[in-house]
Amino acid sequence: MSSAALEVIARKAPGFRADIGLVLGSGMGEFADQVLEQIAFPYADLPGFEQSGVSGHAGRLVVGRLGKVRVAVLQGRIHYYERGDAAAMKVPIETLQGLGCRTLILTNAAGSLMPEVGPGGLMMLSDHINCVQASPLFGIATNKRFVDMAGAYDAGLRRQLKAQADRLGIDLHEGVYAWLAGPQFETPAEIRALRVLGIDAVGMSTVPDVILARYFSMKVLAVSAITNMGAGMSDEQLSHEHTIAQMSVAAEKLTRLLIAFLDSQS
Numbered sequence: 001m002s003s004a005a006l007e008v009i010a011r012k013a014p015g016f017r018a019d020i021g022l023v024l025g026s027g028m029g030e031f032a033d034q035v036l037e038q039i040a041f042p043y044a045d046l047p048g049f050e051q052s053g054v055s056g057h058a059g060r061l062v063v064g065r066l067g068k069v070r071v072a073v074l075q076g077r078i079h080y081y082e083r084g085d086a087a088a089m090k091v092p093i094e095t096l097q098g099l100g101c102r103t104l105i106l107t108n109a110a111g112s113l114m115p116e117v118g119p120g121g122l123m124m125l126s127d128h129i130n131c132v133q134a135s136p137l138f139g140i141a142t143n144k145r146f147v148d149m150a151g152a153y154d155a156g157l158r159r160q161l162k163a164q165a166d167r168l169g170i171d172l173h174e175g176v177y178a179w180l181a182g183p184q185f186e187t188p189a190e191i192r193a194l195r196v197l198g199i200d201a202v203g204m205s206t207v208p209d210v211i212l213a214r215y216f217s218m219k220v221l222a223v224s225a226i227t228n229m230g231a232g233m234s235d236e237q238l239s240h241e242h243t244i245a246q247m248s249v250a251a252e253k254l255t256r257l258l259i260a261f262l263d264s265q266s
């Protein structure tokens with residue numbers, strides 16, 4: 001249960017309620033600097049919140065306002081590959097729900113399987129394939145565990161985000177994301193196989209968080225920032241440093257897009 005974390009938050013931000021939660025992936029952490037009237041909580045102060053050991057993930061919950069929308073931002077996430085626990089984000093996401101969030105926006109860094117979309121591109125998720133076949137719902141004993149994943153990526157929110165992208169002249173692609181466990185990157189053979197399966201982008205996060213968000217009845221909007229082509233599709237040497245270095249172009253666009261989207265919500 002996340003009530004202990006909610007108590008800590010209530011002590012420093014009494015009565016705070018949020019409309020929208022955000023989970024910021026690799027390279028998007030600076031987005032949290034935009035939050036107005038912000039109050040920040042290091043994960044170390046929040047029971048059940050685990051600090052990611054991955055560079056580029058600050059490990060803070062930032063609450064406040066963006067435009068007229070009250071937001072609760074998870075600046076950094078722990079990944080399945082850090083401990084092999086698909087439910088590592090259960091308490092943080094339940095806490096966002098407990099703060100009132102009915103919508104969760106997630107960002108991640110991903111490799112592109114779309115030949116026409118390279119580093120710096122943005123892809124909104126329309127669906128996913130859980131290649132890991134692990135679930136954050138393992139061990140839950142009630143029928144609530146049987147979550148319907150059709151329509152997980154909310155069609156209305158996707159339309160609104162696309163409209164904002166068009167207005168700003170930002171290319172926003174849409175496609176299917178595959179979750180692979182990592183932390184190693186894929187082999188070229190895996191990427192070729194995923195292309196046959198109809199995958200458009202590949203990454204090591206987000207899917208467990210989306211399952212949790214749906215479990216907690218939140219609407220989901222998710223965007224991949226493309227940092228590289230899938231293994232074997234270009235001459236790039238893949239590494240975490242390469243991912244972080246390539247994030248800056250996409251992160252700048254994604255920050256502008258999300259701010260415009262949040263502004264349009266008020």
Ligand code: HPA
Nearest residue numbers: 109110111202203204243
């Ligand atoms: N594969 C998996 N995860 C990633 C990639 C990739 O190519 N790029 C950024 N995150």
